[in-house]
Amino acid sequence: MLSLETMVVRLVIALVLGIIVGIERELVGKEAGMRTTMLVSSGAALFAMAGLALPYIVSPDPSLTGEIIARNSGFLAVIANIVVGIGFLGAGIIIKNQERVHGLTTAAVVWMTAAIGMLAGIGLWQFAGVATIIIVIILYILRRVNLADRVRMQNGSGQ
Numbered sequence: 001m002l003s004l005e006t007m008v009v010r011l012v013i014a015l016v017l018g019i020i021v022g023i024e025r026e027l028v029g030k031e032a033g034m035r036t037t038m039l040v041s042s043g044a045a046l047f048a049m050a051g052l053a054l055p056y057i058v059s060p061d062p063s064l065t066g067e068i069i070a071r072n073s074g075f076l077a078v079i080a081n082i083v084v085g086i087g088f089l090g091a092g093i094i095i096k097n098q099e100r101v102h103g104l105t106t107a108a109v110v111w112m113t114a115a116i117g118m119l120a121g122i123g124l125w126q127f128a129g130v131a132t133i134i135i136v137i138i139l140y141i142l143r144r145v146n147l148a149d150r151v152r153m154q155n156g157s158g159q
Helices: 004-027 036-059 062-071 076-093 104-121 125-154
Strands: none
Touching: 004 062, 004 104, 036 062, 036 076, 036 104, 062 125, 076 104, 104 125
């Protein structure tokens, strides 16, 4: 079973990593910014830790915990359903009008932030940190490429 200190550290790591991703979204004026990504990341971490703790909580005898884990993967459904729940949240962010789809990248960022939080929640905080850095770099670089393409198109040189 995870200690309270371990759970708090994992939660704080998920919060910080969520904020890091959210800063990029805030800087470009997106609705789902630091507060959203922080809540999604930390919420996913909480659910992941709950999934990890369930076998220890439901075991009538500590000596049976290993058997419960080996014979029942139902506690992993808690972690798996993070993806489903975040999918519904992301669907609410996406707006389609007659010409374009808006919010798709933001919805993907929310989904990725949930994955980062889940990684932090299960203790893979180093991988969660690396994933955060990679995601923020990709968002930044691709935003610059997309802006350069738009400028070329507006100036008529991209046609």
